[in-house]
Amino acid sequence: xxxxxxxxxxxxxxCLVIPADLIDPAGPRFILDAAAAAGWQVxxxxxxxxxxxxxxxxxxxQAKLLRMVQVNVAAFTELIGRVLPGMRARxxxxxxxxxxxxxxxxxxMMAVYYATKxxxxxxxxxxxxxxxxxxITATCLCPGPTESEFGQAAGFxxxxxxxxxxxxxxxxxxxxxxxxxxxxxxxxxxxxxxRLLIFLERFVPRSMVIRAVRRxxxxxxxxx
Numbered sequence: 001x002x003x004x005x006x007x008x009x010x011x012x013x014x015c016l017v018i019p020a021d022l023i024d025p026a027g028p029r030f031i032l033d034a035a036a037a038a039g040w041q042v043x044x045x046x047x048x049x050x051x052x053x054x055x056x057x058x059x060x061x062q063a064k065l066l067r068m069v070q071v072n073v074a075a076f077t078e079l080i081g082r083v084l085p086g087m088r089a090r091x092x093x094x095x096x097x098x099x100x101x102x103x104x105x106x107x108x109m110m111a112v113y114y115a116t117k118x119x120x121x122x123x124x125x126x127x128x129x130x131x132x133x134x135x136i137t138a139t140c141l142c143p144g145p146t147e148s149e150f151g152q153a154a155g156f157x158x159x160x161x162x163x164x165x166x167x168x169x170x171x172x173x174x175x176x177x178x179x180x181x182x183x184x185x186x187x188x189x190x191x192x193x194x195r196l197l198i199f200l201e202r203f204v205p206r207s208m209v210i211r212a213v214r215r216x217x218x219x220x221x222x223x224x
Contacts, residue, residue: 016040022049022075023067032082042083044094044181047076047120052113054217065112072116077123084136093136096181097124101144101194104201105209109217121187128186137184141177144194146170166193 005015018034020027035042050072053064080095087093103121107114124140131138145167168191180188189195201209 022071028075028078041086045083047079047097052110054110056109057111068112073119087136091135094181095138096177097140099124099140099142101142101198104198105213108214125186139181139185140187142189143173144191146173
């Protein structure tokens with residue numbers, strides 16, 4: 001984090017590094033209290049923290065699943081709730097929430113992760129509607145397969161789970177999110193394959209979509 005902050009400083013940015021663990025319920029408040037104590041206000045919130053876990057729900061580490069809900073749902077919600085009053089008082093602000101294409105359907109073998117992203121997608125869109133005309137926008141970025149450490153953290157090999165040509169770079173996904181946030185868009189799905197996939201899901205029976213997701217996640221688990 002310090003190295004990244006230094007790189008940003010060389011480009012003219014002011015940076016404040018506040019290490020915190022969002023698995024700890026006190027994490028969100030600690031971050032924002034530390035920022036306020038340093039004289040910083042939050043005009044843009046990027047809710048990007050989150051992780052997944054691969055495997056059947058019945059065999060999962062329940063403590064890990066609850067940690068996932070704490071980070072992906074509880075901390076996510078609290079951060080928004082704590083920055084909104086200041087944004088409303090100033091009449092301006094941007095919120096960029098990182099959801100996922102996973103949030104558009106149930107996900108056997110990654111059931112809790114998919115459910116948490118459904119929460120992110122849903123809350124973000126409701127919030128965007130509530131904030132219309134306030135000077136504050138909420139944008140939900142819903143990427144698909146992305147070159148990142150997500151797969152390794154979730155327990156599968158991202159390199160083998162998706163073809164190289166099918167994964168977007170983290171830089172391209174982030175750029176799409178920032179562009180959409182600046183325009184005040186409620187939802188953005190980067191990558192034409194991802195947009196096509198979500199569009200086609202509207203015309204396919206839910207049971208078929210769930211079976212297709214399960215086939216993909218089972219393949220990932222066999223590649224561990």
